[in-house]
Amino acid sequence: MSRYSATEIEAKWQAAWKEAGIFQARRSADKPKYYVLEMFPYPSGRIHMGHVRNYTMGDVIARYKMSTGHNVLHPMGWDAFGMPAENAAMASGGHPKDWTYSNIATMKEQMQPLGLSIDWTREFATCDPEYYGQQQALFLDMLETNLVYRKNAVVNWDPIDMTVLANEQVIDGKGWRSGAEVERRELTQWFFDISSMAGELLEALDGLDNWPAKVKLMQSNWIGMSRGIEIPFERTDGGEAISCYSTRPDTLRGASFLAISPEHPLSRALAESRPDLAEFIAETRKMDTTEAAMEKAEKKGIDTGITVRHPVWPDQELPVWVGNFVLMDYGTGAVYACPAHDQRDLDFARKYDLSVEPAFHMPGDSSPIETEALVPAKTEKVVYIDHFAGLDEATSQEGIDRTIDWFEARNLGKAQVKYRLRDWGLSRQRYWGCPIPVVHCEACGVVPEKKENLPVQLPNDVSFDIPGNPLDRHPTWRDVPCPSCGAPAKRETDTMDTFVDSSWYFARFTSARAETPTEAEDAAYWMNVDQYIGGIEHAILHLLYSRFFARAMNMTGHLPESAREPFDALFTQGMVTHAAYVNAERKDPHGRKLYHYPEDVTSDGAGHFTVKETGEAVLVEPSTKMSKSKFNVVDPLNIIASYGADTARWFVLSDSPPERDVEWTAAGAEAAHKHLNRVWGLCDRIGAMDADATGEGDEDLLREMHKAIRDVTLGVESFGFNAAIARLYGFTNVLLKSKAGAAAQKQAIMTLAQLMSPMTPHLSEDIWHHQGGEGLIALAPWPVADEAMLVEDTVTMPVQVNGKRRAEITVAKDLPKDEIEKIALAERAVQRSLDGNPPKKVIVVPGRIVNVVA
RNA sequence: GCCCAAGUGGCGGAAUGGUAGACGCAGGGGAUUCAAAAUCCCCCGCCUUCACGGGCGUGAGAGUUCGAAUCUCUCCUUGGGCACCA
Numbered sequence: 001m002s003r004y005s006a007t008e009i010e011a012k013w014q015a016a017w018k019e020a021g022i023f024q025a026r027r028s029a030d031k032p033k034y035y036v037l038e039m040f041p042y043p044s045g046r047i048h049m050g051h052v053r054n055y056t057m058g059d060v061i062a063r064y065k066m067s068t069g070h071n072v073l074h075p076m077g078w079d080a081f082g083m084p085a086e087n088a089a090m091a092s093g094g095h096p097k098d099w100t101y102s103n104i105a106t107m108k109e110q111m112q113p114l115g116l117s118i119d120w121t122r123e124f125a126t127c128d129p130e131y132y133g134q135q136q137a138l139f140l141d142m143l144e145t146n147l148v149y150r151k152n153a154v155v156n157w158d159p160i161d162m163t164v165l166a167n168e169q170v171i172d173g174k175g176w177r178s179g180a181e182v183e184r185r186e187l188t189q190w191f192f193d194i195s196s197m198a199g200e201l202l203e204a205l206d207g208l209d210n211w212p213a214k215v216k217l218m219q220s221n222w223i224g225m226s227r228g229i230e231i232p233f234e235r236t237d238g239g240e241a242i243s244c245y246s247t248r249p250d251t252l253r254g255a256s257f258l259a260i261s262p263e264h265p266l267s268r269a270l271a272e273s274r275p276d277l278a279e280f281i282a283e284t285r286k287m288d289t290t291e292a293a294m295e296k297a298e299k300k301g302i303d304t305g306i307t308v309r310h311p312v313w314p315d316q317e318l319p320v321w322v323g324n325f326v327l328m329d330y331g332t333g334a335v336y337a338c339p340a341h342d343q344r345d346l347d348f349a350r351k352y353d354l355s356v357e358p359a360f361h362m363p364g365d366s367s368p369i370e371t372e373a374l375v376p377a378k379t380e381k382v383v384y385i386d387h388f389a390g391l392d393e394a395t396s397q398e399g400i401d402r403t404i405d406w407f408e409a410r411n412l413g414k415a416q417v418k419y420r421l422r423d424w425g426l427s428r429q430r431y432w433g434c435p436i437p438v439v440h441c442e443a444c445g446v447v448p449e450k451k452e453n454l455p456v457q458l459p460n461d462v463s464f465d466i467p468g469n470p471l472d473r474h475p476t477w478r479d480v481p482c483p484s485c486g487a488p489a490k491r492e493t494d495t496m497d498t499f500v501d502s503s504w505y506f507a508r509f510t511s512a513r514a515e516t517p518t519e520a521e522d523a524a525y526w527m528n529v530d531q532y533i534g535g536i537e538h539a540i541l542h543l544l545y546s547r548f549f550a551r552a553m554n555m556t557g558h559l560p561e562s563a564r565e566p567f568d569a570l571f572t573q574g575m576v577t578h579a580a581y582v583n584a585e586r587k588d589p590h591g592r593k594l595y596h597y598p599e600d601v602t603s604d605g606a607g608h609f610t611v612k613e614t615g616e617a618v619l620v621e622p623s624t625k626m627s628k629s630k631f632n633v634v635d636p637l638n639i640i641a642s643y644g645a646d647t648a649r650w651f652v653l654s655d656s657p658p659e660r661d662v663e664w665t666a667a668g669a670e671a672a673h674k675h676l677n678r679v680w681g682l683c684d685r686i687g688a689m690d691a692d693a694t695g696e697g698d699e700d701l702l703r704e705m706h707k708a709i710r711d712v713t714l715g716v717e718s719f720g721f722n723a724a725i726a727r728l729y730g731f732t733n734v735l736l737k738s739k740a741g742a743a744a745q746k747q748a749i750m751t752l753a754q755l756m757s758p759m760t761p762h763l764s765e766d767i768w769h770h771q772g773g774e775g776l777i778a779l780a781p782w783p784v785a786d787e788a789m790l791v792e793d794t795v796t797m798p799v800q801v802n803g804k805r806r807a808e809i810t811v812a813k814d815l816p817k818d819e820i821e822k823i824a825l826a827e828r829a830v831q832r833s834l835d836g837n838p839p840k841k842v843i844v845v846p847g848r849i850v851n852v853v854a
Numbered sequence: 855g856c857c858c859a860a861g862u863g864g865c866g867g868a869a870u871g872g873u874a875g876a877c878g879c880a881g882g883g884g885a886u887u888c889a890a891a892a893u894c895c896c897c898c899g900c901c902u903u904c905a906c907g908g909g910c911g912u913g914a915g916a917g918u919u920c921g922a923a924u925c926u927c928u929c930c931u932u933g934g935g936c937a938c939c940a
Contacts, residue, residue, distance in 0.1 A: 003892090214934080217858060221936055228940080246940060259940090299938075325938045335940045343855095344938065420939060539935085655866050655878065663866070667879060674893095675878090681893095726868070726877035733877090798873040803921050805873050843920050849872045851920050 004680040006644020010762040014115050022066075022778060023117045025073040027525045034070035035526050036062045037506055039534030039542070040077045043103040043125070044084065047110045049576035049626060049664060050535075052636045053652040055116055057573055057721065058533050060653070060758040062117045064716050067757070067782040073526050075509040076111075076118045078104050078125035081132075081433045081498045089464045096432040097460065100127055110637060114645045115761050117778070122512040126501035127432070131508065133455025134517040135500065136437040140448050141556035143438075148192050150446065153425060154263070154285070157185035162468035163429040164189075178467075184285045190436060190494070191423040194548045198223050198419035201547055210569035212659070215539045222540050224420025229404045230332060231413035233258060233308035236317060242266065242308060245331030245418060249407065250399030253385060254338040254359035256349060258308055259301065259323035261333040267322045270304055277302055277322065284324045299348050300324045311412055312388045323348065331418055343373040360384045363393060424545065426497040429469045431462055433495030441482035441489035450483050456491070469493055502542055503549035506532075506566060507559055517558045527563040536572040543570070571719055574661040576652065577623040578632040581609060584617040595631035598666065623663040634664050646760035647673040653721040653759055676763055679732055679752065683770050686745050695741035704734045705748050706789040712755045713785070721759070728756055746771055751783050799824045800851040801833040809850070817844045824850040 017023065027033075038058040041051055055076075062074040085096035104125055124131050142148045156165040158175035165175055165182060175182055194201075202223045205216045228247035235241060242258060260267055262281040271278040280302045301321040310316035318336070325344065326335055339349035340358040346369070349356055356369050360382040376382055376396055384391040384399060389406040391399055407413035427436070435456045437449040449456055459477040462470035471477060471493040482489035504517070510526040511519035534542075550566040553559040559566075581601045583594040602612045609618040626633045639648045651672040656662035708731035715724025735748050750771050757764035757777050768777035792813065797820070799807040807827040811820055821842050824830060834854055841853040 214859070218935055221857065224936085224939070226939075244940080248940075323938090325940095327939065330939045337940085342940075344940085418939080420936090536934085657867080660867095665866090665879075668866085671878065722866090723868070723877085729877050796873090800873085800921070808873075841920065843872095845872065845921095849921080851872080853920050 003677050009766045013762045013765040023119050025119045028071045031071040034065040035073045035529045036531045037529045040079050042079045045103040053576050056649045059116045063758040075122040079502050080125040080127040086432045113640050129455045129457050132434040135434050136454050138517050147552050153189050154184050154186050157183045189425050189427040191425050194424045195421050198421045218539045226418050229413045230416045236307045242334050243332045244334045244336045249403040251338040251341045251359040254340040254357045255336045256355045257318050257337050258320040259326050259335050261326040261328040263328035264333045340369045346373040427494040430495050431470045436492045438492045439489045444484045447484045499545050503545040524560050529567045531569045532567040533571045573658050575625050576664050577661050578626050578664045579623045580621040580630040580632040581618045584619045597631050643673045646763045654725040658721050682749050689742040691742045696739045698740045698744040701738045701740040701744050703789050705751050706785045709783045710785040795847050806830050806833050820844050
C-alpha cells in the first residue's frame with residue numbers, strides 16, 4: 001500500500017486555512033462564543049512533546065467547538081520574562097531581549113507545522129512594552145485600590161547573585177545558581193494583598209464544578225483556613241498584654257508558658273538591652289528555612305524574664321520565652337504552650353524544665369504525661385479536669401466550641417478565622433522583568449508614575465558581567481524627576497515577579513492590541529475562558545494568582561463581575577515520558593551515569609539493548625519526563641519530519657487518558673502512522689468502486705457509523721480522547737472489512753474523516769476533498785447520530801446462573817420479561833447448571849442481563 | 855505526621871452496579887515474496903482438558919447486592935500535596 005505524503009498534504013491544508021482566515025476570532029452575535037486556552041509557553045528555545053500534547057488537546061477542543069457552531073477564540077502568546085534569559089546573557093554575553101525574541105521566532109516556526117487552529121493575530125510576548133506597559137497601568141490601579149502595598153519583610157538573599165530568591169530557589173540553604181549560603185535579610189518589598197481575599201478564594205472553589213477536585217483541594221490546603229480564638233495574656237509587670245492565637249483553647253488549663261517569635265515586637269524591644277537575646281535572634285535569622293532543615297532543627301528558646309497571668313486562673317503566672325519555632329507571620333506571632341497536649345511544646349518543656357499539666361485525660365486512664373504528649377482526635381471523648389467552661393466528659397471538638405463561647409461571653413477573647421495564605425511578594429532584584437512603575441522621592445516618598453508616561457521601559461544598554469541588578473547600576477535610567485514635585489528622584493529598580501505576567505494574559509487576549517489593559521466590550525464578550533488546559537504543576541501558584549488578579553481587575557474596572565472566576569473549566573494534562581537508556585559498562589568522565597539517545601540504541605527483540613556504535617550493553621530505565629540530562633528527549637520536529645504532524649497529534653492523544661502521563665515509544669508512533677495510512681488507503685478502494693454497484697450490509701455499516709458518531713462525540717466532550725481514538729480504530733476496522741456498496745462506504749469514510757478531524761485535521765481535509773466534500777472540513781458541521789439508527793431490533797443478553805455467565809440469548813428488543821425468562825431457562829447450559837432443580841429466583845433486566853438464582 | 859488519589863494480562867489501558875480485559879503495543883502462527891521490507895489473515899489473562907468444557911481471576915481480607923474492577927470498612931503498596939501554621 002502506498003503511504004500518504006504528510007509533508008505535502010499538511011503544508012497544503014495549512015495554506016488553505018490561512019488563506020481562508022478561518023481561525024481569526026471576531027465578536028459575533030450570531031453564534032455562542034467559546035474561549036479555549038492552553039497555558040502559554042516560556043520561550044526556552046525549542047518546543048517539546050509536552051507542548052505538542054498540550055496544544056493538541058486544546059486544538060481538538062477548539063476544532064470540535066468550531067464545527068458545533070461556536071465562535072471560537074484560541075490564542076497563543078509567550079511568557080517571556082524570567083531568569084533563564086539573564087542567565088544566558090551572563091553565560092554568553094548576549095542580551096536577554098535578543099535571546100528571548102530569537103527563541104520566540106524559532107519556537108513559533110516549530111509550532112506552525114502542527115497545524116494548530118490558533119488566531120495568531122492576537123499573539124504577544126509578556127516582554128513586549130505594549131504588554132508590560134498595560135501591566136504597569138494595572139499595577140497603578142491596584143496601588144490606588146490598596147491591593148498592592150510596601151512593607152518590610154524577611155526574605156532569602158543570595159549574597160553572590162545579589163538578589164532575592166523565592167523559597168523554591170533555595171536548595172539545602174544555598175542559592176540554586178550561585179551555591180552561596182542564603183541569608184535572611186529584611187528588605188522593603190512590594191506585596192499583593194492576596195491574603196485579604198483568602199476567604200473568598202477559598203469559598204469560591206466550591207463553585208468551580210469543572211475543575212479537577214485535586215486542584216481545588218490543593219488550593220484549599222494552600223489557603224489553609226483554621227478556626228480558633230485570640231486570647232490576650234496580661235503581663236504581671238503592667239506592660240502591653242501579649243495576644244496568643246489558638247485552635248485548641250480547650251487545652252488552656254495545661255498552659256505552662258508563652259512562646260513568642262524572635263521577630264515579635266516584644267522580642268525586638270527586649271533585645272536592645274539584652275545582648276544574649278539579640279544574639280539569639282540573629283542566629284535564628286541565619287537558620288535555614290527549608291523543610292528538611294526544619295525537621296532536624298533544634299527547638300531552642302530563651303527566657304525573657306517576663307511573666308503573664310493565666311486568663312482563667314489569674315494567680316497562675318506563666319513565663320514568657322522567645323522560641324525559634326514561633327512564626328511571626330502566622331496568627332499573632334505568639335503562642336501559649338500546653339506541653340501535655342502538644343509534642344513540640346512537650347519537648348521544649350522537658351528541655352528547659354518547664355511544668356507539664358494536663359487539661360484532660362482519656363476516660364479511665366489518667367496516667368501522667370511522660371515523654372509523649374496526649375493528642376486525641378477531635379472526635380474522641382476525653383475527660384476534662386476542673387474545666388472552666390463546665391465541661392466534663394466531651395469530645396475535643398465540643399470542648400473547643402464551648403471554650404470559645406465561654407471566652408467570647410466574658411469578653412476575654414475573640415473567635416478568629418486565620419489563613420495560612422500569605423501576601424504575595426512581587427519584588428525581584430532582576431533586570432528581565434516588568435519594571436515597577438514608581439519613583440522614590442526624598443520629599444514626596446513613593447510616587448506612582450503618571451499613566452501617560454507608561455510604559456516605563458527597560459533600558460537596552462545594560463551589562464551582565466557583574467552580579468546584581470543592572471538597573472541598579474545603570475548611569476541614567478534611575479534618575480528621573482519626581483512625577484509629583486519635579487525634584488530629582490530615583491526610579492524603583494526592582495521588577496515584578498514573572499508570575500504577575502501570567503496572571504492576566506488570558507484577559508489581554510480578548511483585546512490584545514487595546515490601549516488599556518482590556519477593552520470592556522471584548523472582555524465582556526470573550527471572558528470567561530471556557531476551557532483552560534495546562535500542567536498540574538501550576539495547580540497552586542499560577543492558578544491562585546490568576547484568580548486573585550481576575551478579582552483585582554474586576555475591582556479596578558478591567559473585567560466584569562462575572563469574570564472574577566476567570567476559568568470556567570480546567571483540565572490538567574499529564575506529561576510525555578520516555579524510557580532512558582543508561583550505559584551498563586561505563587560511566588561518563590565525571591563518574592555519573594552515561595545516557596544514550598534512543599536512536600543510538602538498538603534492541604535484539606528479546607529485551608537486550610546495546611549501543612549501536614560500540615556494542616556496549618545498555619540498561620533501560622523506567623519511563624520518566626523527557627529531559628536533556630537523561631537523553632530521552634524526542635524532538636517533535638523529527639517526528640513531524642518522518643511521519644507528519646497528524647501522526648504526532650494522533651499518538652499523543654491515544655493510549656493514555658489525557659490527565660495521565662503518556663509514554664512515547666517509537667513503536668507506538670509507528671502504529672499511529674500505520675493506522676492513518678490505512679484510513680488513507682480506504683480512499684483508493686472507494687475510488688475504485690463502481691459508484692452504482694450495490695453491496696452487502698449497507699445498513700450494518702451505517703448503523704456502526706452512527707454508533708461511532710455517538711461514542712466519539714461523547715469522548716471528545718468529556719476529555720476521553722484515548723477512548724474516542726479507540727472507538728475510531730474500531731469503526732475503521734469495521735469499514736475495512738465492510739462489503740457495503742460505494743455510496744454507503746463513501747458516507748462512512750466522510751463521516752470517519754469528520755470524526756477524526758479534530759485530531760488529524762490535515763488528513764481529514766484531504767479525504768474530505770477527495771470524496772467531493774464541500775468546502776473545508778474544518779467548517780463542516782459536526783455529524784449528528786441518528787437515534788433511530790442506534791436502535792436495533794434484537795438484543796443479545798448474557799444469562800448468568802448465580803452470577804456466573806452460562807449462556808447468551810438473542811431476543812427481540814421489546815420482548816416481555818416473562819418471555820425472556822422462558823427462553824433463558826430453556827438454554828441447555830442453564831439447565832445443566834441448575835441440575836434439574838427449579839430456580840429460586842430469576843432477575844431479568846431487559847436489554848442487559850438475565851441472572852438465575854439457583 | 856496530616857490530607858488526597860491510584861492499584862485490572864508481558865505493557866499502555868477499556869468497562870462507574872449487569873458478558874472483565876474494548877482499542878493499541880509487544881509476542882506466536884500463517885499468506886504474499888526468489889528473499890526481505892511493507893501489507894493482509896488468524897491466535898493471544900492464568901490453570902486444566904486431545905477436544906467439548908471446567909476452575910480461577912481486577913493489590914489483600916471482609917461486607918452490602920440476584921449480580922461488585924465499580925459501593926462500604928480494614929489493611930498493604932505506589933504516587934501526589936501540605937508540614938515548626940499553634
